[in-house]
Amino acid sequence: MTQSHPSRRSRIAVAGTAGVLALAGSVVTAFPAAAGGNGCENRNNNTVAKLTDCVTLEGVMEHLDEFQAIADANGGTRASGTPGYTASAQYVEDRLEAAGWTVERQAFEFPYFQQTSSAFARVAPTATTYVEGTDYAVATYSGSGDVTATVQAVDVTIPPVGTANGNTSGCEDADFAGFTPGNIALLQRGTCTFGEKAENAREAGAVGVVLFNEGQPGRDTLLSPTLGAPLENAIPVVGVSYATGTELAQAGTSVRIQVDAVSGIRETENVIAELSGRTSDNVVMAGAHLDSVPEGPGINDNGSGSAGLIEVAENLAKVKPTNTIRFAWWGAEELGLLGSAEYVDSLSEDQVADIGLYLNFDMIGSPNFARFIYDGDQSTFPAPDGVNVPEGSDQIEYVFEDFYESRGLYYEGTEFSGRSDYQAFINANIPSGGLFTGAEVEKQEYQVPLYGGEAGVAYDPNYHQAGDDITNLDPKALDENSDAVAYAVLTLAYDSSRVNDVAGRPVPGGTYEGDPNARQYRVEAEQEAGGGGLHAGHDHGGVEV
Known part of the structure; x- marks a missing residue:
């Protein structure tokens, strides 16, 4: 029953006269374009x-x-x-x-999650304003707030380890043993979910969280995290790239995180x-x-x-x-x-x-x-x-x-x-x-x-x-x-x-039955496009999506 396309070759079709072709060995019925019927x-x-x-x-x-x-x-x-x-x-x-x-x-x-505004900036040692979607992303189900505080790295790994999910930054209570309440926690991707990391940071007294990528190829770009679900008493959470995360890990760094969002069931x-x-x-x-x-x-x-x-x-x-x-x-x-x-x-x-x-x-x-x-x-x-x-x-x-x-x-x-x-x-x-x-x-x-x-x-x-x-x-x-x-x-x-293979009966008046191996209008090109988009994927952290 299953058929397959013929082997693809590099061909860019050129638009020509549109029309219905009677393919060899096929039954063809031409159907006019919709014109608006009566009754x-x-x-x-x-x-x-x-x-x-x-x-x-x-x-x-x-x-x-x-x-x-x-x-x-x-x-x-x-x-x-x-x-x-x-x-x-x-x-x-x-x-x-x-x-x-x-x-x-x-x-x-x-x-449910809806973000209405956000801002993220380094206040010290050098003032830098970051751009949403380019330099940072607000985590889905982030809490709301406007906080400025010292950044404190929590069990991060710089330079990165050789394999993905190679660290436990923010996953264990012991990671926060020396954490100063009122600081903003800098946490790295790996092992557990971002929701777990953010909740552990909040319980340790963090007023905000910055999540950054691990650094291996494919995990060094901007992180668009999700916390998985709304969290009770959630704090503002953003994601950044590995490069930005390493900059923020430097001693004496402070940042501002502002998020205005609605999150709940x-x-x-x-x-x-x-x-x-x-x-x-x-x-x-x-x-x-x-x-x-x-x-x-x-x-x-x-x-x-x-x-x-x-x-x-x-x-x-x-x-x-x-x-x-x-x-x-x-x-x-x-x-x-x-x-x-x-x-x-x-x-x-x-x-x-x-x-x-x-x-x-x-x-x-x-x-x-x-x-x-x-x-x-x-x-x-x-x-x-x-x-x-x-x-x-x-x-x-x-x-x-x-x-x-x-x-x-x-x-x-x-x-x-x-x-x-x-x-x-x-x-x-x-x-x-x-x-x-x-x-x-x-x-x-x-x-x-x-x-x-x-x-x-x-x-x-x-x-x-x-x-x-x-x-x-x-x-x-x-x-x-x-x-x-x-x-x-x-x-x-x-x-x-x-x-x-479930038997039926033909559509009255017939249908066009073309040979999948002899298509006239199927586009074949050296660089297929694909279209992109639809539901946007978000990163859960230790759980791949």
């Missing part, structure tokens, strides 16, 4: 042509306008744990119930909607995270994927598929993929087995976009260590390739990096795939003739910022990818046998 709300959109005619850019933008209005009315954000998220979840529920789907909301508690929820099929033991599931970062309204990240799913769901409502379709809008993705993990963890073994596959849509309208498909066959991006890509994920990749081939649109792979909501599903050995249009990584020169846009500029210049608003989209990408969502969901809802 869509009353029609059984059981063919690709009908469904993609009804899934329109206008419809997707209606939902995004609503998400923007929700953010505007709630402090500029739709982050989980805020009223803006609650209103977003209510909007999704209302739209899906009105369309005839069965909707549930799964509530769960999660550790809050409640949020997932929204789960289901459309019954003829069978219930081979569920085709698709999801998009609904929450934004606290800094902005999150219209591309990830209002775009959320709105695309709403639009597809409303136009699928009268379809009677073979496989049950289940859509999910995840909460707390931006704080560590928490909603999707909560959902999968809540399922019984049989319920996990009933999910035939999972499709993930996280950022499908980036303003300087490229068309990325998760690389299910790992022909371009082998999965990182510890990330398993289940069998059948390659076939999901080929379904999306089929769509782009049918439209004459260029596309390329992106890695399963473990940084979006597919992770909980592939951990459960559920075949997965999806679409992405790029985040903070810069577009490359070879991509401009294929997608348009500007090289040397991030796919989304407003990624995780206040500027991720209703203007932060490319309408062409959003329109095309909403149709791609519709195509994949309908195709696999009728027949998922290519993914998991």
